[in-house]
Amino acid sequence: MLLFREKVPADWLPKILRNLPAVLVDHAHLERKAATSALNLEKYRDLYPCVEQLNAIAIEELQHFQLVLDLLKKRGIPFGQPYPSPWIAGLMKSVRSGQRHQAIDHLICCSLIEGRSCEKFQVLASKLKDVDSELAEFYAGLVESEGNHYATYLLMAKGIDDEEANARLGYYLDLDFKLIREPNPLPMLH
Numbered sequence: 001m002l003l004f005r006e007k008v009p010a011d012w013l014p015k016i017l018r019n020l021p022a023v024l025v026d027h028a029h030l031e032r033k034a035a036t037s038a039l040n041l042e043k044y045r046d047l048y049p050c051v052e053q054l055n056a057i058a059i060e061e062l063q064h065f066q067l068v069l070d071l072l073k074k075r076g077i078p079f080g081q082p083y084p085s086p087w088i089a090g091l092m093k094s095v096r097s098g099q100r101h102q103a104i105d106h107l108i109c110c111s112l113i114e115g116r117s118c119e120k121f122q123v124l125a126s127k128l129k130d131v132d133s134e135l136a137e138f139y140a141g142l143v144e145s146e147g148n149h150y151a152t153y154l155l156m157a158k159g160i161d162d163e164e165a166n167a168r169l170g171y172y173l174d175l176d177f178k179l180i181r182e183p184n185p186l187p188m189l190h
């Protein structure tokens with residue numbers, strides 16, 4: 001179902017496994033930002049009919065955020081500062097202005113972020129099994145939800161203008177192909 005044109009780089013998983021506490025803090029911020037993104041999408045006129053669907057996503061992301069905060073507390077890891085993600089910033093930099101174009105681009109960026117989360121959580125669910133079974137189960141429990149968000153955002157973009165959304169999806173998949181290969185030594189999910 002995921003359309004990506006490039007695999008997650010091979011050095012991503014070892015970096016994550018070496019830095020799980022920092023990754024959990026980064027993950028908490030990722031869920032917080034996912035909740036605010038869902039709310040931010042409600043500003044677009046083309047998405048007014050989707051306001052309740054977007055609220056539902058924002059609520060789910062806030063619940064994910066709380067789940068990560070609970071894990072942090074349980075493990076004695078303090079909630080700290082987020083790292084900015086060059087991959088996310090690189091995608092968002094290409095969002096065009098103009099109501100309709102902006103809405104489509106913003107939706108596709110959110111969709112790809114959700115899609116990469118879904119993909120990476122799946123990897124973590126399997127690779128953490130023998131290392132940290134609690135975390136493995138936690139990540140397994142998030143896969144379906146992030147996959148649904150990926151599909152929902154993509155369908156919303158296509159619902160605004162199918163042809164335009166397909167063209168922009170192609171553009172953003174190429175951009176993802178380029179950006180995901182940029183080295184990032186920081187312990188972050190994206």
Ligand SMILES: [Fe+2]
Pocket residue numbers: 031034060061064146
């Ligand atoms: Fe989430």
Ligand SMILES: [Fe+2]
Pocket residue numbers: 034061114145146149
């Ligand atoms: Fe999500």
